[in-house]
Amino acid sequence: MLTEERHQLIRDQLAADGKVLAGELASRFGVSEDTVRRDLRELAKAGQLRRVYGGAVASAPFAAATLSQRSGHAVEEKTRLAKAAVGLLVAGQSLFIDGGTTNEAIARAIPRDMELTIATNSLGVASALADRPLVELIVLGGRYVPELGTCVGADTLAAVAQLGADLFFLGSCGLDAARGVTAFDSAEAEVKRAMAKNSAGIVIAVTNDKLATAAPYRVAGADAIRHLVVEKTAPAATLADFQSQGAQIHFA
Amino acid sequence: MLTEERHQLIRDQLAADGKVLAGELASRFGVSEDTVRRDLRELAKAGQLRRVYGGAVASAPFAAATLSQRSGHAVEEKTRLAKAAVGLLVAGQSLFIDGGTTNEAIARAIPRDMELTIATNSLGVASALADRPLVELIVLGGRYVPELGTCVGADTLAAVAQLGADLFFLGSCGLDAARGVTAFDSAEAEVKRAMAKNSAGIVIAVTNDKLATAAPYRVAGADAIRHLVVEKTAPAATLADFQSQGAQIHFA
DNA sequence: CTGTTTCTTGCATGAATAGGCAAAACATGC
DNA sequence: GCATGTTTTGCCTATTCATGCAAGAAACAG
Known part of the structure; x- marks a missing residue:
């Protein structure tokens, strides 16, 4: 699975659910939690999500509404x-x-x-x-x-x-x-x-x-x-x- | 197989799947991965896809990134x-x-x-x-x-x-x-x-x-x-x- | 405060990649 | 036909990149 694919799937789930869990993503993607955390860090750096303990939540101006x-x-x-x-x-x-x-x-x-x-x-x-x-x-x-x-x-x-x-x-x-x-x-x-x-x-x-x-x-x-x-x-x-x-x- | 043929097939698969893998294309076309990578590099230079580690994905329609x-x-x-x-x-x-x-x-x-x-x-x-x-x-x-x-x-x-x-x-x-x-x-x-x-x-x-x-x-x-x-x-x-x-x- | 979970950082490993090189395929002109 | 130049391709090598693992730090729960 491409790194980019994971990023897109994370973005998708964020848009749908407003949150993601690191452990859950790791098992879903079949990679270690470290890799997922790295993904989340990169996406957070790009401003596409907000990192929280245990996973991440949507960061867009629309996060409030969604949540x-x-x-x-x-x-x-x-x-x-x-x-x-x-x-x-x-x-x-x-x-x-x-x-x-x-x-x-x-x-x-x-x-x-x-x-x-x-x-x-x-x-x-x-x-x-x-x-x-x-x-x-x-x-x-x-x-x-x-x-x-x-x-x-x-x-x-x-x-x-x-x-x-x-x-x-x-x-x-x-x-x-x-x-x-x-x-x-x-x-x-x-x-x-x-x-x-x-x-x-x-x-x-x-x-x-x-x-x-x-x-x-x-x-x-x-x-x-x-x-x-x-x-x-x-x-x-x-x-x-x-x-x-x-x-x-x-x-x- | 013509170079241009491969390029078209790559474009087709990108349109269909949104991603391509270098190794997979190589075996499908019966050429080395180096050749596929060259193809991908050229297409990326022409802006028709975005190169990522392991293959390529459809070029970002800009929207996601910009804002x-x-x-x-x-x-x-x-x-x-x-x-x-x-x-x-x-x-x-x-x-x-x-x-x-x-x-x-x-x-x-x-x-x-x-x-x-x-x-x-x-x-x-x-x-x-x-x-x-x-x-x-x-x-x-x-x-x-x-x-x-x-x-x-x-x-x-x-x-x-x-x-x-x-x-x-x-x-x-x-x-x-x-x-x-x-x-x-x-x-x-x-x-x-x-x-x-x-x-x-x-x-x-x-x-x-x-x-x-x-x-x-x-x-x-x-x-x-x-x-x-x-x-x-x-x-x-x-x-x-x-x-x-x-x-x-x-x-x- | 204590134990547990999660997170970051550094590092080792293997996969993917770019660039150089030479052989093969192809085109072009004589 | 032959010689020449170009393009394509595969292989090799050094480098970069992604990943998992381990150790220490930080956050959380009781």
Whole structure:
């Protein structure tokens, strides 16, 4: 195994998990811990990670975001959903991705060697994609809302209006077969509606607790959902309702 | 087998796998490792791959290195500059902050209890400010440039045109008393000019190595600089030139 | 404070590499 | 055909590089 390969794998795991352990890497790569430590030292010197006792953590300005999110809720489920959702992608597509921790997990799960054009109003998603060399990243600016982690407002809407996408990864929403997709904030709903209007298909990845819940602001009908990515344990009855309205169900 | 044939096969495998091993290629082509190494050397000289011990990898699309490399450099100096620069702020002001690692340090140094309105086209700056409860953050979207860590383009310019600020923290630039403020990229320079035009004063914080250097694209004259934050060890003669054109000098 | 884990440093070893050299393959002109 | 010059290739040698090991230092946990 090339030294450079190890470095790349370490960078990848840092981007995905926010941390690496020296011993774990050593056994994974089949080299001594000394070698791994040397790797970590070099990467640290290049500013690509921050050395800590036992391993290393991401050092980028985005480390905080990544880490704080890791400590959040239902991380494993979201990572599984993300991996399944990424399976829907085809190289060369253009995407809208809006906010939410699941969407951030999806952004991190996008392979580094896939060429895509991605427009997002989420800082977390943008940060996760910032170092993907093959991703043409378009940041949708506007007034930043800390509670959502996304930009909203007239500027955001204007930027969305100029773009089109094959798929729209719609996140942080309520989901109900009867009421469709709903959002918790008026301005956020406006942006979601604009993205939905300008994209060919909507993809929604949700954990079970979001299924069959509704928020005040209506974004789109359930029949607008092209792909629904859910946990294996999702209630079959609910899924059938969405399926009957045209959604393809994908299990993580 | 023709030399050119081997070169093409090497390029093919690099595109497919991202790496090649010298020994493996030698046995596959039925030539000595020396010949393969010569091939790799030539291709590396032509910039088509990056030579590493044991073989070669796909040439770095620059993005990974450029920004993160810089972030590792002169961290302490930049932190000191940032603390001094933050001293110029007054609660209630509105700011433009553009890209560069020094500006990211400044963003991190902004006290959490200070109320400000901040517009930025830098993902790093935006991420640093995302959790400041009293900062009204406006993200200036556009096409993201990995090498700069900022958004540029028509969308960015349009967003800047709608805003005004008391201070503009101008970063990642060349600085020369005669040529003024210069940028390394045409689109970047455009955004900086727009921000300069719409702000009442320009603040520049630079490490010594940026002083008395010039880049291709002109942003503003030296007389446009209101505040110049420099290291204590900055050469006095250079500082005098800026001072005579109206800049206030602040030592970190 | 004590023991354990992790980290750095120096060193030895083997693999990979660059440069020099000569033979072979190839092209070119007579 | 023959002679000449060029290019390619493989081999040899000195050097550089990556790695693991050992010893001492530092960080951590109890």
